[in-house]
Amino acid sequence: MPTGPVQLIVLGFARAGFQAGINAELGRLRRACREAVDVLDALAVFKEPGGGLEVEHLGALTRDEAIEAGSRIADLVGLAIEGERSAAAARSAGEADIGDAEILAEDAWDVLDEIPPGSAAALVLLEHRWAIPLRDAIARTGGHHISDGFVSPLDLTAIGLHTAEEAERLYRWETGDARRTR
Template sequence: MAIGPVQLIVLGFRHPDFHGEIIAELERLRQSDTVRVIDALAVYKDKRGEVEVEHLSNLSREEAVELGSKVGALIGLGIDGEAGMAAGATRGAASAEDGIAVFDDPQAWDVLADIPEDTAAALILIEHHWAVPLRDAIARAGGFRIGDGFISPLDLVAIGLIAAEEARRLHDLETAATVR
């Protein structure tokens, strides 16, 4: 089975007010075969910068520790303290033995450092099912990914895609929690 492009999304919450809307939308996307949630972690960074982690899934804590956290492995965070870190390191070493370079980019994204203190975050690893046929068509044509990234709504004004008022509203929606 082909796996689609995989993306790690980090969502911050200053004062979470959950009503099930986020999970319902992720479930709708899964039902439509648009995306699949591979793994998800809830992280809380307190005012001193200490981090608490909880695995978000229907697995028991023991199953999550046994199977490992894919997000935790990506960002170097163990789901079960030192034991979890050791398990992640072992998996990474096995990949390196197979000739796969793991975490060798000095410019790599430090996800945990980006989470502001006294903030909760949801780290969601999703697979984009919708992109599999497009990616495969690009590969068949000899193409390859050079880079990717989300574009700020404010940048869309410069190219005339949306009006400044709409861009400001969308920007504020996307970044509201970062403003104290």
């Protein structure tokens, strides 16, 4: 089965305690939308004031299931989770055949440094299955990826998708800046 485009979303929280609400929504997304968007992995990361990290799996997996499955996000961002084996370790032990690619520490996505000390983050790895036919059609016709990104709610006001008030509220939520006014 082909893999669709994969996206890592990192969402910040002032403190721990968000897991229950996120777990409920991840479960709903997995049940209702799997043909369109698949949740490949999800982690809660807590950065202590001194910079140490605590990690917890999000979603419906038990701790034992999470340890057995490992974490694709941890491998992607170069994070070692106590009790879990990385994809590279499983590959070197002959337990996983995922090709020759290996994420080296210097190649890992640098998202953990962006989490402020004393706060938390949810890291969610999504596969956009809906985009497989579109991506394949683009490739067949000679096209290629140039860029991607989320559009700010403030920019969506200009094209009529949000009122100014709604855009401001969503912008403050997205940036974590409740003091911002425009």
